[in-house]
Every structure is written in structure tokens, then in C-alpha cells.
Amino acid sequence: MSASDILAPLRERGWERLYPDERIRITVGLGTCGISAGAQTVFERLSARVEELDIDADIVPVGCAGMCYAEPLVTVSIPGWPRAVYENVDEQTCDAITKALARSRYAKNNRMGFVYRDWLEDFGTWIDLIEMDGEEDEEETCPDDIARLPFLRSQEKRLSASWGRITPWSVEEYVAEGGYAALAKALFELGPRDMIDEVIASGLRGRGGAGFPTGDKWQAVTLEEDETRYVIANADEGDPGAYMDRGLMESDPHRLIEGMAIAARAIGAHYGFVFTRAEYPGAIRSIERALAEAREHGIIGKDVLGSGWSFDIEVVQSAGAYICGEEGAMLEALEGKRPDPRPKPPNPAHAGFEGHPTGLNNVETLAIVPSIILHGAEHFRSCGTKESPGTKVFSLAGTIKHAGLIEVPMGTPLSTVVEDIAQIAKENLHNIVFPEDSNFSEDRDASDGIAVQVGGPSGAILPLTLDGLTLDYEGLVDAGGIMGSGGIVVLGRRACVVDTIRYFLEFSARSSCGRCFACRELLAQAAQIVGDICAGKGYESDLAQLEELAKRIPRGSKCGLGKMAANPLTSGLRYFRDDFEAHLHGSCPHLVCKELMHFEVVAKACPGCLCCLPSCPTGAIKGSFGKPFVIDQEKCTKCWMCVSMCPYPALMAFPEPAMQSHGSADARQEDTPTCESQLPEPSVDPCIYCNRCIDACRHEGADILYFEGRGRDRTLKKATFDGEELCMHCGACERVCPTNAIEAIFRERST
Amino acid sequence: MAAIDSQELHDFLEKLVQDYEAMKSPILTMLNRIQERYRYIPVEALYELSQMTSYSFGDLNALVSSFEDLTTEPVGEHLILVCDGTACHAVGSVDVIKAVEDELGIRCGTTSEDGKYTLKSVYCVGACSLAPIAMIDGVSFGRIKLTKLDDMLASLRTEAAS
Numbered sequence: 001m002s003a004s005d006i007l008a009p010l011r012e013r014g015w016e017r018l019y020p021d022e023r024i025r026i027t028v029g030l031g032t033c034g035i036s037a038g039a040q041t042v043f044e045r046l047s048a049r050v051e052e053l054d055i056d057a058d059i060v061p062v063g064c065a066g067m068c069y070a071e072p073l074v075t076v077s078i079p080g081w082p083r084a085v086y087e088n089v090d091e092q093t094c095d096a097i098t099k100a101l102a103r104s105r106y107a108k109n110n111r112m113g114f115v116y117r118d119w120l121e122d123f124g125t126w127i128d129l130i131e132m133d134g135e136e137d138e139e140e141t142c143p144d145d146i147a148r149l150p151f152l153r154s155q156e157k158r159l160s161a162s163w164g165r166i167t168p169w170s171v172e173e174y175v176a177e178g179g180y181a182a183l184a185k186a187l188f189e190l191g192p193r194d195m196i197d198e199v200i201a202s203g204l205r206g207r208g209g210a211g212f213p214t215g216d217k218w219q220a221v222t223l224e225e226d227e228t229r230y231v232i233a234n235a236d237e238g239d240p241g242a243y244m245d246r247g248l249m250e251s252d253p254h255r256l257i258e259g260m261a262i263a264a265r266a267i268g269a270h271y272g273f274v275f276t277r278a279e280y281p282g283a284i285r286s287i288e289r290a291l292a293e294a295r296e297h298g299i300i301g302k303d304v305l306g307s308g309w310s311f312d313i314e315v316v317q318s319a320g321a322y323i324c325g326e327e328g329a330m331l332e333a334l335e336g337k338r339p340d341p342r343p344k345p346p347n348p349a350h351a352g353f354e355g356h357p358t359g360l361n362n363v364e365t366l367a368i369v370p371s372i373i374l375h376g377a378e379h380f381r382s383c384g385t386k387e388s389p390g391t392k393v394f395s396l397a398g399t400i401k402h403a404g405l406i407e408v409p410m411g412t413p414l415s416t417v418v419e420d421i422a423q424i425a426k427e428n429l430h431n432i433v434f435p436e437d438s439n440f441s442e443d444r445d446a447s448d449g450i451a452v453q454v455g456g457p458s459g460a461i462l463p464l465t466l467d468g469l470t471l472d473y474e475g476l477v478d479a480g481g482i483m484g485s486g487g488i489v490v491l492g493r494r495a496c497v498v499d500t501i502r503y504f505l506e507f508s509a510r511s512s513c514g515r516c517f518a519c520r521e522l523l524a525q526a527a528q529i530v531g532d533i534c535a536g537k538g539y540e541s542d543l544a545q546l547e548e549l550a551k552r553i554p555r556g557s558k559c560g561l562g563k564m565a566a567n568p569l570t571s572g573l574r575y576f577r578d579d580f581e582a583h584l585h586g587s588c589p590h591l592v593c594k595e596l597m598h599f600e601v602v603a604k605a606c607p608g609c610l611c612c613l614p615s616c617p618t619g620a621i622k623g624s625f626g627k628p629f630v631i632d633q634e635k636c637t638k639c640w641m642c643v644s645m646c647p648y649p650a651l652m653a654f655p656e657p658a659m660q661s662h663g664s665a666d667a668r669q670e671d672t673p674t675c676e677s678q679l680p681e682p683s684v685d686p687c688i689y690c691n692r693c694i695d696a697c698r699h700e701g702a703d704i705l706y707f708e709g710r711g712r713d714r715t716l717k718k719a720t721f722d723g724e725e726l727c728m729h730c731g732a733c734e735r736v737c738p739t740n741a742i743e744a745i746f747r748e749r750s751t
Numbered sequence: 752m753a754a755i756d757s758q759e760l761h762d763f764l765e766k767l768v769q770d771y772e773a774m775k776s777p778i779l780t781m782l783n784r785i786q787e788r789y790r791y792i793p794v795e796a797l798y799e800l801s802q803m804t805s806y807s808f809g810d811l812n813a814l815v816s817s818f819e820d821l822t823t824e825p826v827g828e829h830l831i832l833v834c835d836g837t838a839c840h841a842v843g844s845v846d847v848i849k850a851v852e853d854e855l856g857i858r859c860g861t862t863s864e865d866g867k868y869t870l871k872s873v874y875c876v877g878a879c880s881l882a883p884i885a886m887i888d889g890v891s892f893g894r895i896k897l898t899k900l901d902d903m904l905a906s907l908r909t910e911a912a913s
Contacts, residue, residue, distance in 0.1 A: 032878045032891060033880055033881060036881045036893035037894075068879075071881075237877070239875070240837045240838075240874045240875035242875070242877075246877040278820050279873060279875065279876050279877065280877060314774055314775060316776055317779060317783055318818070319779060319818035319820040320873070321817055321819065334779075335776070336776070337814070338816075353775075395879065397837070397879030398837075398841055403879060403882075404880055487837070489879070491841055492841075494841075495841040495842075503840055507874065615898075617853050639849055640843070640897065641850070641897055641898075697809065698809075703809050703810075704809045705809050706810065706812050707813055708812070708816040709816065710817070717812070717816075719808050719809050721794055721795075721808070722794075722795075726808070
């Protein structure tokens with residue numbers, strides 16, 4: 001069997017499924033976002049109705065088209081006609097769609113527009129979907145092309161062109177889209193050297209964080225003498241607010257498989273892993289099913305596309321540990337050890353999985369590779385910047401109209417993404433009084449975003465007004481952040497920057513493995529100080545101390561997590577100092593920090609309608625029907641329940657009035673008796689987490705010592721079973737310990 | 752907690768080891784399967800696994816303690832995960848968690864005394880466009896409103912009762 005013997009029939013069958021001559025094709029987006037919005041019900045309803053009305057149609061599950069804001073998303077194509085896209089489909093819309101289809105027409109309800117042309121990756125071109133040989137319908141003469149939507153206008157869909165269009169796991173549909181042509185080229189036309197040269201020439205950089213050149217990584221692997229090599233796709237997309245890898249794996253898993261196979265061919269590996277998050281059950285199902293189909297058709301396995309070359313992939317599901325996104329920690333976890341980052345060098349390229357050279361790349365990076373192999377480096381470089389070529393998928397979330405996944409050329413200005421594509425959403429601010437509002441009768445429907453967070457816990461918080469910021473590796477580093485995996489979260493007026501920074505610092509402190517002092521202790525201190533500021537217990541001197549900590553944390557940390565963990569803090573202090581100052585003076589300008597705001601009933605607006613009364617869990621609202629109510633501030637837990645119930649501008653949230661701040665220099669230390677929370681004392685544990693004792697224990701054959709807990713909770717433990725002490729009391733651990741910590745930890749035993 | 756039938760556990764583990772023998776990195780998958788089967792990871796299972804495979808008892812303990820989803824205490828019959836990712840946090844997931852806590856009468860991160868519910872917060876389920884979001888027994892609910900939370904949990908209650 002040659003490659004074309006395998007691919008040609010697949011392509012034909014896939015083409016028939018994608019562009020059928022006789023049958024109607026209806027797709028339903030069944031990604032996580034679709035299902036959360038109720039797409040499963042839509043799918044069932046459409047299936048039932050199609051059967052009932054005896055319509056000649058296939059109802060096909062697809063992934064996420066990127067327009068998560070419009071989910072559930074349904075597309076309908078009648079042969080010879082453009083594809084209609086329907087947004088926010090509910091059961092009524094399903095009925096309307098099927099009813100119109102029974103008459104071979106498109107329903108108007110919830111219709112977003114039509115797709116007239118589809119982008120075909122393998123030809124690098126558009127195909128026209130419209131033939132219009134039938135009788136022209138009145139309503140169809142005025143094309144409302146979906147490509148004109150502001151959300152899609154500025155996008156350049158290359159990697160994500162098939163998302164939400166094809167059945168994710170269907171190898172036939174993927175091949176019809178030009179899939180596995182690059183793999184065939186890699187196997188039969190190019191040598192490993194040519195492929196690596198092409199990737200180096202393309203300038204492709206890692207899409208998962210720091211942007212290391214992918215070709216250089218691969219080259220390093222090939223220089224090793226060890227012939228056993230591995231390729232790993234890092235799908236442990238742990239950054240909160242980032243979900244492009246989920247989108248990719250749910251919508252187009254074959255592209256990742258193809259990319260991994262090409263990478264394996266280039267670096268000489270025969271086995272690959274996809275290490276993915278447990279929080280993505282849909283992505284895991286999708287990729288496993290895709291792998292099964294690929295194996296069945298001889299695309300993965302002992303004889304890849306009839307070339308005699310073997311390659312297989314194993315999906316490993318993590319179980320909830322952010323640190324596993326760090327490559328060293330991921331390798332440790334794969335080997336069945338505690339996921340702690342490894343010291344570098346050696347890099348994974350030199351000594352990775354079980355000590356063998358390993359090509360470890362992000363999911364998106366690997367998925368871009370097929371297109372580079374097929375169309376060449378020049379095509380890839382045709383958009384993006386010189387230093388950051390190509391396109392990048394970003395995820396948009398926050399107070400915006402269009403949350404979803406977008407693909408834009410590198411170097412696109414942030415303002416284009418936020419203002420044109422995402423578009424700031426209106427917030428319900430009716431029951432809120434901001435400090436800058438002189439009176440609360442003014443119309444406050446219009447909302448301005450205040451900040452944008454790029455790159456998760458290792459990224460920066462930037463003001464929306466930042467001029468000239470472009471989304472590429474260099475632009476973001478200049479602004480004080482990193483690209484990260486590319487999650488963009490827009491914070492509106494109801495989000496507090498200081499609280500968000502506290503959130504990220506706590507997240508990082510909790511995720512830290514706890515090995516480096518700075519990441520374990522100083523990060524926890526910074527989180528505590530910002531937490532105190534949010535709770536109204538801040539001191540003037542705190543800002544200086546935070547600045548000092550922000551400098552020290554990256555300096556004293558070994559891996560990416562610690563090195564980047566202070567970025568939200570550094571950028572926050574740089575761009576949002578006013579917000580910090582306001583908190584220090586006792587007022588949260590965005591009414592998020594509960595200690596620094598309160599609720600009040602505005603007597604003249606309250607008709608005493610009783611709406612709020614039953615919603616209060618603590619009985620803090622007092623009064624009787626027909627008269628303005630009052631809130632007992634002592635009892636109020638500030639849960640916002642009453643505000644969401646109040647139909648009038650009566651129950652309002654107010655910031656606390658700004659007052660004089662607490663004392664200044666060193667007040668925290670002097671003041672500790674009255675200050676409720678103290679900074680965490682640096683750990684006096686003599687243990688330096690060097691792992692020598694664990695190695696010694698293993699060497700002696702007992703192998704029962706291990707570290708438990710993350711961050712400041714990291715402690716050395718002895719495994720016990722059934723209350724039985726498995727320790728042989730050989731004393732090896734005590735002898736190798738360089739700081740005499742073993743005795744301190746297990747004192748009770750040694751007596 | 753019901754005592755574990757050690758013979759049954761032994762058979763389960765033996766099958767597990769057999770099933771995943773061909774994998775090059777089976778350990779996380781095996782631990783996930785044990786957690787799914789028993790809703791926690793019994794220490795006996797770790798001990799037996801260390802006897803059956805090349806993984807050490809110490810390493811297995813370290814692994815289980817490092818992953819948030821793997822527990823040595825049983826989780827409730829119904830697992831309620833409230834997302835506290837950046838996007839959910841920015842639209843008030845803290846208030847959602849508080850409201851669920853009040854409704855179920857348990858603190859976030861704990862299991863109710865009758866073993867029915869476990870409430871946890873997770874960092875991002877990757878559906879930020881539908882924030883705030885919660886997952887009840889693997890089914891996700893998007894765009895949660897505080898005022899409609901009662902209904903969501905009420906359906907869970909009736910389900911649990913039946």
C-alpha cells in the first residue's frame with residue numbers, strides 16, 4: 001500500500017461528506033463551550049425533527065468554530081448553496097430550521113449570515129461554495145457574508161480554518177481538507193535534515209510561553225547519539241483564562257497527530273505522548289477517537305502510510321497540577337515521580353523522558369508544522385513580523401461581547417483585538433456607585449474596559465489605553481509580560497486589578513513546587529501583603545516592599561513558574577499604582593474587595609417592595625412593606641444577592657469613603673499586635689529540598705521517603721501502610737543529609 | 752466509608768496493570784482509573800501497585816499528594832466544581848462559590864457529612880466565554896446567575912433523593 005492508495009479513497013469519501021451532492025449537511029458545535037451552552041439538546045432536537053419531517057440530511061457533530069459567544073452554533077448547507085450559520089440556537093430555532101429545510105429553504109431565525117467560500121489548506125486557496133444554478137430565492141440575492149462580521153474581518157484563519165467545520169475525529173474529513181498530505185511529503189520526499197531546515201527557516205517559535213525557536217530544539221535532539229527518542233505534545237494548558245489548546249484538540253485533533261508524526265520523523269522518534277489536563281474531558285475523548293481512526297487506516301502505527309516507518313502516540317491524562325506544564329515537571333510525572341521541575345541543563349532535547357533525547361513542544365506549535373512542511377517557510381512567513389512570523393491563536397474572555405478563539409497574524413495591535421474583534425461589553429452597573437460618579441442618576445450603561453490580562457499567571461496586567469502594544473513575543477516582553485499560551489482576559493469596571501493580582505499570586509504560590517526559597521516563601525509573602533491590601537489592612541510601606549519582592553522572586557527561582565510569577569505584580573505596580581493607593585486609603589474603586597465597600601438602601605428610590613428581603617441569607621435587611629428598607633451593616637456578608645434582586649436603583653453598592661491610610665514606614669512590624677494577619681514567617685525548616693535522602697532511601701531498598709504538598713506546605717514524609725512503619729531505620733537518609741534536617745523532621749522517631 | 756474488599760481491589764489492580772502494560776507511561780492513567788472506580792485512592796491500592804510494578808511506594812504517595820484530583824479521602828457522590836479561572840473570577844465566581852457553600856452547608860474543598868456532595872473550586876475548565884461556569888458530575892453549566900442557582904442545585908437534590 002502506498003500513501004496515495006491510503007489517502008485517495010479517504011479523500012474522496014471525506015469530500016462526499018463535507019460537500020455532499022444530494023444530502024443536506026447540518027453541523028452542531030459540540031465543543032465544551034457548545035455543550036455548556038446547551039448544544040447537546042440542540043443536536044438531539046435536530047435529529048428528532050429531521051427524522052420526523054423525513055429530511056434528507058446528515059447531522060454532524062463538529063468542534064468549536066471559535067465563536068464561543070454565539071454557541072450553540074449550527075450550520076446548514078443545502079447542496080449547491082452557501083452554508084448558513086445560525087447562532088444561539090435553541091429548540092425553537094431548531095424547529096424553524098428544520099421546517100424551512102423541509103421546503104429546501106434556509107430559515108431566517110437567529111441566522112448570523114452565510115459562508116460563501118471555504119478556505120482549503122492543501123491548495124492554499126479558497127473554494128467557492130456557491131453555484132447558484134437553482135432558482136434564485138428573493139432573500140438570497142443580498143448576500144450577508146459571514147466574513148464581513150467584525151469578529152471575523154481582522155482574522156487570518158490558517159491553523160484554525162477547519163475548526164467547527166469538520167467532524168474532529170473523522171480521518172476522512174481531515175484528509176479531504178488536505179490533511180496528512182504534509183506527512184506523506186515528509187515521509188517520501190524530504191529527509192529529516194530538510195524538514196528541520198525548513199522549520200528553522202520558517203522562524204517558528206514555541207506557542208506555549210517563552211517562544212523558543214522550534215527548529216533549534218529539534219536540531220539539538222538530532223545531535224544526540226542516543227537512538228531512542230521521544231516526542232511530547234505539551235497539552236497541559238493550565239493558565240486560567242486560556243483555552244486554545246482545548247479548542248484545537250476538540251476541533252482538529254488530526255492536525256496535532258500529523259504535526260507530532262512529522263516532528264517524530266524529523267528528530268528520529270518512534271513514540272510520542274500527548275500530556276493533557278484532566279479538566280478537558282472533551283479534548284481527551286476527541287484525540288483518542290482520532291488516534292483510533294488514524295491507526296485503523298494505517299496513518300499511525302507500525303507502517304505509517306506504507307513507508308515502513310513506525311510511530312505511535314499515547315495520551316496521558318494529568319490529574320490537576322499546574323506545575324506539570326513546566327517541561328521538567330511533566331517529564332517527572334510521566335516517569336511516575338513527583339512533578340517537580342528538573343534542573344537545567346540538561347534540557348529535554350538532551351535528556352528527556354527516561355533520560356532519552358526528547359522533542360517537547362506545545363500543541364499549537366506542533367499543529368502548525370504540517371502547513372510549514374506542505375507550503376514551505378516562505379508561506380508561513382508571509383504574515384506576522386520578522387521576529388515572530390506566522391499567526392497565533394488567542395483566547396478572548398472577560399467583559400467582552402465576543403468571547404472565543406481568534407487567529408490573527410503576530411504583531412496585530414492589541415487595540416485591534418480588543419476594540420474590533422472582542423468589543424467591550426456593556427455591564428449591568430445600575431446598582432453601583434463608583435467613586436468618580438458625582439450622582440447616581442446618570443446613565444451608566446456604557447462601560448469602558450479598564451485593563452487587559454495577557455498570558456495568565458505569568459503574564460502582565462496592562463491598561464487598555466497602552467499605546468502601540470502589539471501582540472508578538474517582543475511587544476509583550478517590552479510591556480512587562482510574556483505571550484504565555486495566549487489567553488487574553490479583558491477586565492471591566494467591575495473587576496479590581498489589585499484583587500486580580502492577589503488571585504494570580506495566590507494561584508502561583510499554591511502551584512509552586514516549593515523547592516526554591518524565593519518561589520516558596522517570597523511569593524507567599526507577596527500574596528499575603530496584596531491580600532492584606534485587599535482586606536483594608538495595607539500600609540503605605542507595603543508598595544515599596546512589594547516592589548522589592550517583585551524583583552527578588554524571579555531572581556531566586558529556578559523554573560519558569562517562579563521566574564514569571566511576579567509579572568502580574570510588577571506590571572500592576574507599574575500601570576495601576578492609583579488602584580493600590582486607593583486600596584491603601586480604604587476604598588476599592590471597583591467594589592470588589594468586600595472590606596472596602598458596603599451596601600446601602602437609597603431611601604428615596606426604595607418603594608419597600610420586599611424583593612430583596614427573602615434573598616438575604618443572614619437577615620441583614622430590615623423593614624416593612626411600603627417603606628424604605630435598611631441594611632444592618634454588621635450582619636451583611638456582602639454576597640450581592642439582594643442587589644441582583646432589586647428592580648429599582650435602590651439597593652446600591654458604594655465604595656467606602658477614602659480616608660487616611662494606616663501608618664507608614666515599618667508600621668506593619670510595630671503594629672503586629674493590632675494587625676490581625678501577620679506576614680508568614682519564613683520557614684525555619686533546615687531542609688533544603690535537595691532530594692539526597694530520597695535517593696539514599698531508594699538506594700537502600702526501602703524507598704519510602706517522599707515530599708508531600710506544594711509551596712509552603714512542602715514537607716518530607718515517610719510512607720506508612722496500615723499504621724505500619726515501613727522504615728528500616730538504616731540511617732542512610734540521616735547520613736547523606738547536608739543540613740542535618742532529617743533529625744529535625746523525624747525527631748519523634750530518633751528518640 | 753465502606754471497607755474495601757481487598758480481593759476485589761487486588762483483581763481490579765491486576766487487570767489494570769495488565770491492560771496498561773504496553774503503555775510507556777501508564778502510571779497517571781492507572782491512578783486516574785483507581786480514583787474513578789473507588790472515588791478515592793486507597794493506600795492499599797498504592798501499596799499493592801508498588802508490589803506489582805516498578806514504581807516505588809514513596810513515589811506513588813508523592814504522586815497522589817501532588818495532584819489535586821487524586822485524593823486519599825473519598826469524594827462525594829456528586830462532585831460540584833465551580834470554576835475560579837481568571838474570566839470566572841472577574842465576573843464573580845467567588846460569590847457563586849459562597850452561594851453554593853451556603854446552599855449545601857459545606858465549605859469549598861470539603862465533602863458533606865452524608866458523603867453526597869463534594870464542592871471544589873478549579874482553575875479554568877476552558878469555557879471562559881460562558882463564565883461563570885460550574886461542572887456538576889462532569890456536565891458543565893454556563894452563565895450561572897446567582898438568582899438561578901437554587902434551581903440548578905434543586906435538580907441535583909431531587910436526583911440524589913430518587
